[in-house]
Structure formats: C-alpha cells, structure tokens
Amino acid sequence: MTKATVGQIRVQFEGTMAVQLPLLPIATNVDITIIRGTQQSGLITVYTARQVLDLSIVGPQLITFAGADFNPGIPASGPLVYSAYVSATALGTVRVGPESFTALATAG
Numbered sequence: 001m002t003k004a005t006v007g008q009i010r011v012q013f014e015g016t017m018a019v020q021l022p023l024l025p026i027a028t029n030v031d032i033t034i035i036r037g038t039q040q041s042g043l044i045t046v047y048t049a050r051q052v053l054d055l056s057i058v059g060p061q062l063i064t065f066a067g068a069d070f071n072p073g074i075p076a077s078g079p080l081v082y083s084a085y086v087s088a089t090a091l092g093t094v095r096v097g098p099e100s101f102t103a104l105a106t107a108g
Contacts, residue, residue: 008108011036013047014066015084015101021053021061022092028053029089032065036072038081046072046082053093060096080105 019030034047047067054061072080084101 008071009105011069011072011103011105013082013103016064017099018060018062018096020094020096022090025055026090028093031087033085035083
C-alpha cells in the first residue's frame with residue numbers, strides 16, 4: 001500500500017438487469033443511477049450510465065455495470081448505504097430479470 005491509500009475506503013459496486021422493449025418497439029434509453037446515502041444522511045450521486053436498447057432484439061436485453069466510489073467516509077448516523085435506480089425513456093419498457101446489485105467496501 002502507498003501512503004496515499006492508507007485509511008481510505010473504496011466501495012466497488014456492480015449490477016446486472018434485463019429489460020425488454022415495449023410491445024411497439026421505439027427508441028429507448030435505460031438510465032442507471034447509483035446513489036450513496038439516505039434521506040437522513042444526504043444523497044450523493046456517485047455513478048450514472050445510459051444504455052440505448054437495440055430495436056432489433058425482440059426479447060430481453062441484458063445490461064451490466066460496474067463502478068467504484070473512493071473515500072466516501074463513514075456517516076456518523078450509521079453504515080454506508082448504496083441504492084441503484086433504473087428508469088427508461090419509453091413507457092412500456094419492462095424489467096424482466098435477472099436483477100442484481102452488490103457493493104463491497106474495503107479499507108486501505
């Protein structure tokens with residue numbers, strides 16, 4: 001370890017999900033946002049991604065993502081909390097699974 005990383009926290013997160021286009025396929029973006037915190041501790045966006053769905057695929061489309069949050073600190077009110085939010089630009093886009101979101105914090 002280098003001096004610069006001693007005592008710092010690094011949170012690595014990853015996720016996967018499957019979505020399907022509406023019955024009448026139209027151009028659709030899926031947005032994924034990772035938030036650190038709670039309403040009580042304050043919310044901070046640490047990651048955003050946009051996936052454009054392929055109009056030629058009729059069935060489910062798998063989306064995966066991975067990222068990291070460096071030295072987020074530990075809130076006085078409790079543990080670090082991360083949440084994944086997903087939205088789509090087209091009405092009728094369906095989350096069909098599988099779905100998974102994990103985060104792992106390590107200290108240097």
